[in-house]
Amino acid sequence: MSDDRGRATSRAVVRWAAAGAGVAAVVAGAGLGELIAAWLAPRASPVAAVGGVLVDLAPAWAKDLAIALFGTADKIALLTGIALALAGVAAAAGLLQRARPPWGAVLAALLGGLGVAAALSRENAGPFAAVPSIVAGVVASAAVTWLAPRADATPAPDASGVSRRRVLIGGVGAAVAGALAIAWAASLRAGESAVAAVRAGLRLPAAARRAEVPAAAELGIPGLAPVVTPNVDFYRIDTALIVPELDPADWRLRIHGMVEREVVITWGELLALPLEESVTTLACVSNPVGGDLIGTAVWLGHPIRELLTRAVPLPEADMVLSRSHDGFTAGTPLEALTDGRDAILAVGMNGEPLPFEHGFPVRMVVPGLYGYVSATKWVVELEVTRFDRARAYWTDRGWSERGPIKLQSRIDVPRAGEVPAGETVLAGVAWQQHVGIVGVEVQVDDGPWQRADLATAISADTWVQWSARVPLEAGGHVIRCRAVSAAGETQTRETAPPAPDGATGWHERRITAV
Ligand SMILES: Nc1nc2c(c(=O)[nH]1)N[C@H]1C(S)=C(S)[C@@H](COP(=O)(O)O)O[C@H]1N2
Numbered sequence: 001m002s003d004d005r006g007r008a009t010s011r012a013v014v015r016w017a018a019a020g021a022g023v024a025a026v027v028a029g030a031g032l033g034e035l036i037a038a039w040l041a042p043r044a045s046p047v048a049a050v051g052g053v054l055v056d057l058a059p060a061w062a063k064d065l066a067i068a069l070f071g072t073a074d075k076i077a078l079l080t081g082i083a084l085a086l087a088g089v090a091a092a093a094g095l096l097q098r099a100r101p102p103w104g105a106v107l108a109a110l111l112g113g114l115g116v117a118a119a120l121s122r123e124n125a126g127p128f129a130a131v132p133s134i135v136a137g138v139v140a141s142a143a144v145t146w147l148a149p150r151a152d153a154t155p156a157p158d159a160s161g162v163s164r165r166r167v168l169i170g171g172v173g174a175a176v177a178g179a180l181a182i183a184w185a186a187s188l189r190a191g192e193s194a195v196a197a198v199r200a201g202l203r204l205p206a207a208a209r210r211a212e213v214p215a216a217a218e219l220g221i222p223g224l225a226p227v228v229t230p231n232v233d234f235y236r237i238d239t240a241l242i243v244p245e246l247d248p249a250d251w252r253l254r255i256h257g258m259v260e261r262e263v264v265i266t267w268g269e270l271l272a273l274p275l276e277e278s279v280t281t282l283a284c285v286s287n288p289v290g291g292d293l294i295g296t297a298v299w300l301g302h303p304i305r306e307l308l309t310r311a312v313p314l315p316e317a318d319m320v321l322s323r324s325h326d327g328f329t330a331g332t333p334l335e336a337l338t339d340g341r342d343a344i345l346a347v348g349m350n351g352e353p354l355p356f357e358h359g360f361p362v363r364m365v366v367p368g369l370y371g372y373v374s375a376t377k378w379v380v381e382l383e384v385t386r387f388d389r390a391r392a393y394w395t396d397r398g399w400s401e402r403g404p405i406k407l408q409s410r411i412d413v414p415r416a417g418e419v420p421a422g423e424t425v426l427a428g429v430a431w432q433q434h435v436g437i438v439g440v441e442v443q444v445d446d447g448p449w450q451r452a453d454l455a456t457a458i459s460a461d462t463w464v465q466w467s468a469r470v471p472l473e474a475g476g477h478v479i480r481c482r483a484v485s486a487a488g489e490t491q492t493r494e495t496a497p498p499a500p501d502g503a504t505g506w507h508e509r510r511i512t513a514v
């Protein structure tokens with residue numbers, strides 16, 4: 001090897017070492033920060049706080065895109081993106097610190113500062129919100145100050161007594177310690193919390209009014225979505241990177257705004273009121289045609305209208321802005337909460353307390369409206385107001401002010417792929433909550449529309465299963481379905497994307513009969 005090439009190689013090695021030093025320093029700082037957050041203030045996790053700010057800054061199309069690309073894994077995708085961006089900045093800090101000290105250390109400290117700002121900006125941040133990010137920034141900045149200039153260390157100890165070997169041990173050690181701390185923090189967070197123990201020990205009161213799910217509502221066809229969705233399979237959509245864990249003992253709901261008297265109700269008071277069961281299908285406005293951001297549960301709760309009656313909304317009010325513990329808001333037409341439908345403050349879901357992901361201890365459920373305008377989880381506040389005075393989380397980001405659920409249907413059986421030729425069973429679900437479904441039709445290729453059989457509807461507030469038998473010749477086919485509502489509307493073939501007020505169009509699947 002010529003001397004020149006040797007020098008070029010070693011320059012490249014030094015640069016890689018400096019970049020690696022930056023990454024090791026930031027991993028060490030972030031790891032310690034995450035660990036402290038897991039102990040002290042879960043929602044102050046530096047990475048989750050920055051992620052939360054990014055989620056809040058994202059416009060409607062970005063949410064739509066994230067859900068289209070990653071579905072309910074959108075949060076994992078976001079955190080992965082943040083980790084990659086962090087690694088990039090960390091490498092830059094290492095290079096900068098070696099070439100132009102102290103700017104690398106300053107950059108590392110700025111990362112910590114970003115975490116501090118993000119954590120403090122979160123709703124209900126708590127007194128320790130800044131601590132994890134401060135520690136992370138100080139450690140990262142100190143570590144890069146020590147490590148980066150030593151990227152040039154020689155195999156033998158130099159004047160300062162530092163050899164390449166010792167630097168390597170320092171750098172790799174910092175990175176490994178940081179990674180271990182991150183893993184530890186994750187396991188602490190996943191582990192049983194005190195509030196999880198409270199939830200596990202809860203027994204909800206019996207329902208004063210029980211809901212019936214008729215046996216004939218469930219067709220029991222393999223591959224068809226069950227008419228009541230088990231909690232573990234229920235879709236989850238929210239902006240929370242860390243699921244709030246509220247202690248019911250601390251929970252309060254405040255009803256205020258344009259009311260004659262403010263009402264505050266505690267967990268104990270809520271459970272002492274008559275609780276009713278209702279079966280309601282919840283759907284997300286981001287659900288694409290044929291998508292699975294929809295599910296049905298037997299909810300247990302108390303009618304919101306009863307509590308509003310105590311507060312007495314002023315005649316000019318037309319909206320209730322509900323707010324969650326973590327700052328999410330939804331604007332629900334006052335009328336939908338008072339017109340007699342099963343709009344409830346839910347505490348139970350399919351026979352158990354709400355799962356944390358679905359809003360423990362209390363959430364709203366309102367039949368007929370998409371979740372973003374009605375289904376506030378971890379709800380702590382109802383502000384009676386007007387649509388022309390207040391805006392909610394998603395309406396601020398370009399989604400429609402009102403979100404009535406659109407008429408939709410989906411084919412679950414068969415999925416894409418091969419089916420035996422001959423008589424074939426098609427099956428799926430159809431919904432337009434609070435309007436109701438009276439028919440579903442299916443079509444093979446561009447043939448005539450044929451009426452499907454409907455299962456017994458639980459109510460107008462739930463989806464309905466359907467099935468149909470169609471003859472299929474060998475070869476490729478396109479199958480489609482469309483629903484007919486109790487209002488006499490036939491599901492439109494006109495396609496619309498989820499933004500700003502819900503997707504439309506016919507669901508179709510391509511299959512091959514063999
Ligand atoms: N606190 C809070 N509540 C929320 C949301 C949220 O981001 N934060 N998302 C809403 C949306 S968009 C939907 S579709 C439903 C989903 O409820 P689920 O996750 O229980 O299925 O919750 C609603 N309630």
Ligand SMILES: [Mo]
Binds near residue numbers: 283285370371372
């Ligand atoms: Mo949603």
